[in-house]
Amino acid sequence: MSTTLSIEHLTIGLPEGADRPFAVEDVSMAIEKGEILCVVGESGSGKSMTANALMGLLPPGVNVKAGRAMFEARDVLRLPEGEKQALRGASMAMIFQEPMTALNPLMRIGDQIVEVFAAHDRYTQSERREKALALIREVQLPDPEKIIRAYPFQLSGGQRQRAMIAMALALEPKLLIADEPTTALDVTTQAQILKLILDLREKRGMAVMFITHDFGVVAEIADQVIVMRMGKVVERGSATEVLENPQHDYTKRLLEAIPTGKLPEARQLSETPALEIKGLRKIYRTGGGMFKPVREVRAVDDVSLTVARGEVLGLVGESGSGKSTLGRTAVRLVTPDGGQVMVGGTDLAALSDEELRKQRHKVQMVFQDPYASLNPRQRIMGAITDGPITRGIPRKEAEARARELLEIVGLGADAASRFPHEFSGGQRQRIGIARALAMDPELIIADEAVSALDVSIQAQVLDLLRELREKLELSILFITHDLRVAAQLCDRIAVMQKGKLVEIGTVHDIFLNPQQEYTRKLLAAVPGADWDQQGAA
């Protein structure tokens, strides 16, 4: 085997005032021809910086301080810009996390692929089109003749990522750098893209540098693994070695933090419901003009379910399945078109705005984005006590309770006087939980509450939720796209698809004995599913 790329002692400096002097420090790695190297790490570990340095995409102020990266017998870090440009795309290509922003929204897919050829002056115009069509076929996009004329917005997320891959493969690169290419995708789509990358590697024998934070993905595709932390390599080895016999503490911690397929003990649930949803419907209507018919999307289509007191019900589904709309309807941030939302004997769906405002405290929500869900100009104390004070609780009492809650969620009472920007994502999510608890709700809806967090932080927040569930007998409707996370926390799981409830049952039933085809498909698509079961056995 020949080495496609070897990075030797790479050090990348950060501008002054950054949290550490080097983004990447003394990193070495080698990728053989036809090999997939996974670079794993949490956010800020320097894994993307390494890739960007290879492609010459470092942001201003960040530069390579030492080391070299040998590719085709040349040091790509020190090539003049012109040669770098010739190299990019031709023998080294990259795909990104967010295919919507990586594609030009105003250009047809076919034209974008053709442009790659044009930029490197290959082939004639008609040959280029033919090649583009062949590529679109190769990445298994449906209906290639139509796709070549489509704009990015007309494709789904997975299709866009395929189009990106087609562009990257256009000039048959020897090295493909994939920077979290499946993070923004649904599990089923992710499984397809991973399979595609494996197929292409097989067929073309190219080397792949695959950057990810997800050990499940690593288990699916990696040959070699490098674990990075704070810009340094902490562990390296073959995939089986690293996954089954990790040496470094950090790797062990990361692996432990991954929600595994191990199912929690079933708990006895109480009979009293905290939330009863009956025949809930929400239809979104768009368009509708003189010549256009109204387009109807049934976001939530006649869904009924109950969450018992003290129960955690997981609501899983792919994006667009209506799970978030269901959650937002249950707190009535969205008013349903029909059906009932019964909480503690009142139907939230039927209340007038003014009455609703008085009943708001019964259902609270923990939001997905820890950065958008706290007012940047309001101190934490204000964020937590606003609600209780509005409810008529004396300020003193509310503030004392807020401090107590901050202790409970593990932040300490002195967090109250600070502003949100002083906290990390995980800490903010804890504040979000404290804010929800401050209202003494009968039910908390957690909408992808841990999805935006790194795995180790995710594990901590899940631990916190589990602890709170025991201590406070919380009822939670836990919305997530990640079945592994749901398995860790939930008592029962409800699966949604296209606005309809497909299946609902205990975690054990859903995971070990799924009744519906769709549930089985979702389970099969979970990255690293086999590996998990080996681990559990």
Added chain:
Amino acid sequence: MWKRFRSNIGAMVGVVLLVAVIFIAIFAPLIFANTPWQMVQRPFLAPFAMESLPLGTDTLGRDVAAQLAYGARVSLLVGLVSTLVALLIGVPLGALAGFYGGYVDEGAMRFTEFFQTIPNFALAIVLVAIFEPTLASITLAIAIVSWPPVARLVRAEVMSVRKREFVDAATLAGLSKPRILVRQVLPNTVSPIIVMASLMVATAILLESSLSFLGLGDPNAMSWGYMIGAARTVIRSAWWLSFFPGIAIVITVLALNLIGEGLNDALNPHLSRKGKA
């Protein structure tokens, strides 16, 4: 934020210039013994000809330096007050339109467009001509022509802030809509408003000068525009009569613009400084 502002040389120059102008405006009666209307020497005395009258005298023998100092008072006062009034009209209207949307938005925006379709200056002239030209009416006229951009800016900001999750969180906390608008949404729109306001003061000063130049100024208030207007017939024989007030306007407007730019860079660092990773 203050640190970022201070490191901006242009903005600091602006602050120094503006402070100087404000100083002169405030202490004009102490610096100059004469009122700007008093005849103190022979007319058309050239600048630097007499030590006590460094900028010379005008067509009626009045002290140009004193006129400049008193003019600063009018310019700054009109600039500040009209901007404040414009904010008082524009911010609530834009906030309501952006926050409530629907018919409120439609109504407020059509009303705003009604003002935007008429050229600023023409409308200001008409308004001043209808009212008596006094300082109050001029200030009001300038405010009336300059609030629409404020309303549009605030509306756009409010619309984007209101979609953020913390607003949903506040709704769930049971806060009433007006309270969410005032306590949660508006504080997050302050930075662009401050920047715009600092630039509006500059525009207002220019507008006031233009009005006075056309003879629509308050006849009882000495202003830079009036000075230039009165001197335009003698511009070839007595250049200093229009030159110095012109310089005064340029310096004040420039200072305000520099400060506005500096505030913009300091308050919205991600928009202006692309160099940082």
